[in-house]
Amino acid sequence: MSFKDIFGHKEELKLLQDNLRNKKLSSAYLFLGPEQIGKKLVALNFAKALNCLETSGGPCDKCPPCKKIDANNFPDIFVLEPMMAGSTIGIDKIRQIKKDASLKPYEGRYKVFIIDRACAMSHESQNAILKILEEPGDNNLFILITSSLHRILPTVSSRCRIVRFKAGPRGKLEEYLITRGRIKKEEALLIAAFSGGRIGEAIDLEDSDFFNKKNAVIKRMLESLRKPVSKDMFREWALLERPLLRKDMEVVLSWFRDIYIWKITKNSALFFNMDISKNIIKSADNFSLSELENIMKRIITLDFHLTCNANQKLVTDVFLSELGRLRGEEVCMK
Missing domain, CATH: 3.40.50.300 (P-loop containing nucleotide triphosphate hydrolases)
Structure with a gap:
């Protein structure tokens, strides 16, 4: 090269x-x-x-x-x-x-x-x-x-x-992925968005079962949000390797971000998760803007602690406790 x-x-x-x-x-x-x-x-x-x-x-x-x-x-x-x-x-x-x-x-x-x-x-x-x-x-x-x-x-x-160095423009990365000829245009759009313009991340996602894994993470989260927050909620997060946990959190953050965008703009063309836009629009009524802002802040804080090599189980437990309090629940993490 x-x-x-x-x-x-x-x-x-x-x-x-x-x-x-x-x-x-x-x-x-x-x-x-x-x-x-x-x-x-x-x-x-x-x-x-x-x-x-x-x-x-x-x-x-x-x-x-x-x-x-x-x-x-x-x-x-x-x-x-x-x-x-x-x-x-x-x-x-x-x-x-x-x-x-x-x-x-x-x-x-x-x-x-x-x-x-x-x-x-x-x-x-x-x-x-x-x-x-x-x-x-x-x-x-x-x-x-x-x-x-x-x-x-x-x-x-x-x-x-x-x-x-800086990440490349999303549009340029999307074009680059399309010219490689390994994925469809709609998939290139999603991968370019999720990778944040990072070519190495984009190629990793291109080579993985990205879409199925992404939607499986969102499905687990939706199922958990229908129940009270508990010690068992997202238990696997504390056991995941740190890079995999951060990827899961990135997916979860993108979902809440898309709901937030919909509530403000009513424009689904701005979604990261365009492949599940109907699901996002349907879920929007379940959250207020302030709830979404608080949840996203806590996800970003969790990710920051993970980048600083904080104790993974501890920061995950704290996140779940705070999520429970946002929903008016008391969570026992013992």
Whole structure:
């Protein structure tokens, strides 16, 4: 994949190409932006461009270095990331980077070290990478990728050239998904809306049983809302892996948001869940605007706590208790 094949990020790619053409490369870059918008893909293609045997300012995808990088078989590209969600990048990994950076490139012009989800580095690890960035050595280039600048030590970020990424326009993403030819236009519209312009999220949804899973989440929620809130309500939420729980909450939030939109505008064309618009319109009479606002605020608060690695069972219990109080019920979560 060359730069021109990457969805969006035209300004960011032009900046990197200009740095390369004008030989004004930084020894360290920090790619900042929302998750799943293609930052890692850009980093890998930038690494290809740095080692490409052509001089076009971007990877040719044909020379031996480009082909080896695509095949994950190039000895001068190093990708470091947490082993699993919620885990940290420990000091031992950074020590290995220091060792690798002390050696000359094996085949390419540059050794490129990509640290994905760099905010997962421990405080000790960030201080260790800082020492490397202060004296990066010749022909070494570092790319830190994060969605959260405040979780990167200022001393580290100040050593990097920050490149800010943003999600693509929903309409452009919808067009891109249609041109891929794997889903129908109506499905592309829904996926573009749910992904929030994040290309990685959109492709994940495209490859999954998204619509059935989404509507199953909404069905469970509707069934639960017909009964008093209890300890057993959404019990599986507390047991889900955190990323899956956040996806469920995103679906639930979209449903309440669509009801809110209908009550204000009476325009179903603005729905996220256009495939179940009749259900949304029918449900609108069951909620006042203030109830919807309070529920949505609590869902957003729950999601925020989940992103901050709060105790999942605790914050879910608190959410259910607050939901019960909004409905005039007392909820025992023991």
